[in-house]
Amino acid sequence: MVVIIALTAIASFVVPSNEMSNTLRILTFPLILLAGTFGFVGIAIGFLVLLIHLSRLESLGAPYFAPVSPLFVKDLKDTFLRLPIYKLNTRPKDVNAQKSVIVERSREWDDNEK
């Protein structure tokens, strides 16, 4: 129990923004309840429902889970690991950009490095 609480406390520092940590705090309670009453099955179902909800979300027509769950293999280069910046020369596919190649880099220091 102590180990779990310690882990949770440390993990809470990973969350970058305050709003997000509030969301997580509220999300935790139903999951704790489920895990306490139904164990592994409860956790699985809880996360399943959470996942379904996240996949249903869309902001301005772009799916929330964009490069992963409508799978765009080319966009994965900026998701889990980041490739070098000169490789990141295409726009994400899920926003349906008119030009798929980046016209001008948004980072200013980019020219110096070339």
Add this chain to the structure above:
Amino acid sequence: MIMKNNLLSLNQFFFIIIQTQIGIGVISLPYDLHQVSKQNGWISLIISIFLIQIIILIFWLMYNRFPTLNLYDMQMIIYGKWIGQSINFLYVLYFVFVGSLILILFSNLINLWVLPHTPYWVNMLFLLLSCVYLSSSHITVIGRIYTFLSTFFIILFVLLLNAIPELKIYYLFPIAKEGIMPILKGVNQSVLALLGFVVILFVLPVVKGTAKQKLKTMSGAIWFVGFFYLFVVFISFTFFSTEEIKVVPQPVLYLLKSFEFAVVSRIDLLFLTIWIMSVATSFSTFLYLASLGTMQLFKSKKRTKFVWVNATLIFLLVIVIDSKLITIQTYAKYVSNSGYIFSIALPILLYLVMLLLKKRHKEGHSS
């Protein structure tokens, strides 16, 4: 006619087929196969994959004749209003029955392995409610979720890879000792496990891509599922001896139970957790198809309402069956055997009627 945004991509199509097919069957397939065809079960599995490949070709030909219609619409057009509607009704009933069968088997297995004292309807209601949420969403959203959940197959695969040092290939021998008949009987069992490919006929018109690309994706999905099953069957046939496998109804779980990692000691529970996801996906596909059918029957546009109606039907059905009206085994036998009628016989009949009447999709004809 159909907006570009509302179409599935080929990837999503692939994962929808996979997730529908891989479901409740994974855990008990090696046992069922072994009961009828002993150590030659893998041969019958390969034969059944070839069979299904042929059936899928027929599906594709049907799709080529009516590229914008799903099976419900096709039946309405080919058979006419009354016969078409009644066959559609039968399809809906079939999907409801399959859904209830999945729920029963699921809650039984959970009762056996994880939560022995929880009443069965609690397990069931869990799965049912989350699946109602899943299948009331749009088909593209369903595709997205299935894509995401398919990453878990990698974990399943890796978990099963642990068994490789323990495998003994000689359990597979002698090959075809009992002759050809047990192998053919095994084909029956493995086709039953692979059922669910009927979803292709309903999803095909909403996938974007050329007809050839779709055929490739479909066959790819079937072969993926086939190889996954083959892998599972192979591992559990070579891990357990021919005598041993008779006493383990869930070979995969017993296999994983014998391993232990440093942090996770009950791998079978981990496997079950991931398996719950794939059961949920295949169940919600059937729920989706049933709701699509009821929408067609009542000529309504609101699908969410019918998802709830179908879910309630399934729930009531499970309660009726569980009150010992018939045993689960006989129920499972009836339902899975009727799969032959609904996912093989009726589509082929429909295709033959199409050929006879020379019906095709006409330009400018929309529905």
